[in-house]
Amino acid sequence: MGPGVVVAGLTAGAVAVVALLAVQADGAQARAEAARAAAGLPAEATPSAAPAPSAPALPASSGTGYRIVYSVSEHRVWLVDPRKTPQLQASFAVTPGSTEPPPGNYSVYSRSAAGKGTDRRQIEHVVRFAQQGDVVFGFGAAVDGSTAPPDPGLRTGGIRSARADGQLLWDFAPTGTRVVVAP
Template sequence: MGPGVVVAGLTAAAMAVVTLLAVQADGAGSRAAAAEASAGAATEAAPSSGPAPTAPALPASSGTGYRVVYSIAGHRVWLVDPRKTPELQASFAVTPGSAEPSPGSYSVYSRTATGKGTDGRQIEHVVRFTQQSGTVFGFSAAVDGSTEPPEAGLRTGGIRSARADGQLLWDFAPTGTRVVVTP
């Protein structure tokens, strides 16, 4: 077997790998678009893929820099990245647990891809940012898509979002990301 045959074989193999990767990348984009479309069709309160024109303004007391902002009164989250235009990357409604964190600035200290919430529901995209009086506060999404408040008498600090919004927050807020809680 001559060197020309070896080079031709290696070139063909490399082209096959590049083609496979291109097809997979194209398919991933199509699957993401299809998932976003089906998530929006599944619920009236469709998750946002960015700031909606009718979304409430970012609270003035939310600080500066790259951050997640949570409004206790508004039950809303904003994802802010001043390095991008627009800096408001997404804003969506959430359902708080039975307890609320104190207003202030925190950092994401722990993340878990899947687990079980204090209320017993299967959850995903858990992003924890503080513990107060024995209650852990963090963002998550119920796997069943439920955003119902916890049962009466159950103390929970889980702030629930729609699944697509939970994915946005998960992707946006690695460990160390600042979380600003406003009144």
């Protein structure tokens, strides 16, 4: 058996393995969607947070470095990672609580995978960064997908996002991540 036959055999084997892995990977998404449907869970959401060319520019006072920027006036969040290209990893609209955090620099001090908001709704991907008196300020998403404005009779500091955007923020913001609140 010559070296050409061995090389041809190895090449054919490698092509077969790559083809098998490609078929398995292609079916993994379909199997995951089928499993979610069988469990009665909603389909995997497509994040609405992909930075689009039309995404508003970062506020001038948003600082530098790895950070979450929240604009009180625009009710928008930006996720910024200067180690990546583009630096703007995501930008999305949010619904503020009935009380807004004062502009300034904060750090994520607490996270919860799930819980209940001050408006009594089930929430997930909670990322807390400030507290003022009895009002806790943080980002989160309602499990039911609601982003309706809060009851004005309640003092809430929860900043709500769509579920997919909440997942992006959760993945981006471990404890200690800087949060810049811009006017």
